[in-house]
Amino acid sequence: MILAILAATALSPAYAQAPVANDGPARSFEVKGKGFLRNGQPHQVISGEMHYTRIPRAYWRDRLRKAKAMGLNTITTYSFWNAHEPRPGVYDFSGQNDIVAFIRDAQAEGLDVILRPGPYVCAEWELGGYPSWLLKDRKLVLRSTDPQYTAAVDRWLMRLGQEVKPLLLKNGGPIVAVQLENEYGAFGNDQAYLRGLEASYKRAGLGDGILFTSNQAGDLAKGSLPNRPSVVNFGSGGAENAVAKLEAYRPDGLRMVGEYWAGWFDKWGEEHHETDGKKEAEEMAYMLKRGYSISLYMVHGGTTFGWMNGADSHTGKDYHPDTTSYDYDAPIDEAGNPRYKYGLIAAAIAEVTGKPAAPTPAPTVATTFPVSAVRRSASLWDNLPTPVRAAQPKTFEELDQNYGYVLYRVTVPAGAAGPLTLKGMHSYAQVYLDKTLVGTLDRRLDQETVELPARTKPTTMNILVENTGRVNYSHAIRTEQTGLTGAVTLAGQPLHDWQMFRLPMDNLSSLKLSAKPCTGPCFYEAEMTVAKPGDTYLDMRGAHKGQLWLNDHNLGRFWSIGPVHTLYTPAPWLKAGANRVLFFDLTGDASDRLTTVDKPIYGKVTNHREAQ
DSSP states (O other), X not given: OHHXXXXXXXXXXXXXXXXXXXXXXXXXXXXETTEEEETTEEEOOEEEEOOGGGSOGGGHHHXXXXXXXXXXXXXXXXXXXXXXXXXXXXXXXXXXXXXXXXXXXXXXXXXXXXXXXXXXXXXXXXGGGOOGGGGGSTTOOSSSOXXXXXXXXXXXXXXXXXXXXXXXXXXXXXXXXXXXXXXXXXXXOOHHHHHHXXXXXXXXXXXXXXXXXXXXXXXXXXHXXXXXXXXEEEETTOHHHHHHHHHHHSTTXXXXXXXXXXSOOOBTTSOOOOOOHHHHHHHHHHHHHTTOEEEEETSBOOBOOXXXXXXXXXXXXXXXXXXXXXXXXXXXXXXXXXXXXXXXXXXXXXXXXXSOOOOOOOOOOOOOOOBOOOOEEEEGGGSOOOOEEESSOOOTTTTTOOSSEEEEEXXXXXXXXXXXXXTTEESEEEEEETTEEEEEEEGGGTOOEEEEOOBXXXXXXXXXXXXXXXXXXXXXXXXXXXXXXXXXXXXXXXOOOEEEEEEOOSOOTTOOOBSSOOOEEEEEEEEEEESSOOOEEEEOTTSOEEEEEXXXXXXXXXXXXXXXXXXXXXXXXXXXXXXXXXXXXXXXXXXXXXXXXXXXXXXXXXOOGGGO
């Protein structure tokens, strides 16, 4: 169908001679009718999204250069509130979080920038970008006109504005447009909320230029403001329907696709996603010929390092945590290499612009390195901090902890076997009696109850709870407290007098590692020997479920249920010689063994023990 449309579609007269390559820095940028004027000339935005937090900083310029070589003239990025304000009033714009440096790098590569400050960003990112400390007070209502919420948003946007205002077009920077909120129409229909956020943007200095809203095709009316441009989001195969709905909603309005999903993301325990690059290239050409500006989501996905993956849910019950890899089947893969659809999309852009496509950049050849057997280990039970005591379990947020694990400990009385219910358990729990594993609960499977064996005497029960990623989509974000969030009962009776051990695993320098074998929830140390640093992948099929650190970098989660079984390991984070590999495995033993491979491994479950 698309091929037939392409054959019949002529270039819109307004865009027939529209330049798309950036001819020097933008001095002016405005919406004029259905399109843009850049420096007074008709202009189509051909953008791609990539996120500074998901790309090793040393590779930012490389990825930006490859995006430009594909024919793009603009880069789109979110800002991530929870990365920048991990604790109230404590800000971090350094290293991977240096959004200013990333935008400056885009400018140096001759690219304009579209900034999407949120504060809600979705992005398959932890809690959609919100800092989890907002949930400490259960009365606070995210994405609403709740004064507590709006005050926190206002403070954050003012602080973000201090960083990015110098980068706005009016100040000589490359930011030509700013997105207001993010697909709000899929969440609500409150114009007062959007107006209030618009005012916050203005106070922060982010609302003076082009400020637009972005929504899926069926949500345009709910998520737009009448005085602001509205753009549409959709994926492969949806172009005809989506552009028709945008044009019906705003007959004389801007023609722009804010997100064209050129791939899709993976979730733990589900199938690996690949999309049709040929169809995407055809739709790109169709939309560009129709006069549309476009932003590819994603042009390069990268990796959700550390603890920052989100989870998909529409009801709070259908919980689907996202993988560490955010490859997204994007034109530029997780390791920064063009895949087949890169060339197809580049050709589609060249067809419309008349500018010959640049040669497809050569891929970076990944390599492999030897990894030793486990040399030392440490049992979690021997490395517990001082506990917090309370009559009832506290959530992660109430314990002032964002990510990682919490060990909940309580004494259970002697008695017959019976059901232990962890109401609102978020998100993965192992239940132990006297350090013997007796059951596992997984929110993905809507599990909250496990049968506790009979006890002849009072027994210590340990419940080790992992935050596997807070939901980043739907109204479920408002109730995404993590840990034991509701009543804990045994055979219907509540349990009292708890100890809680905070395990954020953000500083592991005090671990008591030894050569003694370790089984169960353990830390394992190995060594990767590197002759010359190069990109590689850690093959995690010899482990089960947990987290891995390479030198000083938290590479992310691994889980044998797949569909991805490797952790991308970038060359800039390696050093010549010995590199420390430390990983925490919930169900480890002496068989745990890691290797490296030169390409990602996708597939189904390889080791079932942690899923029993």
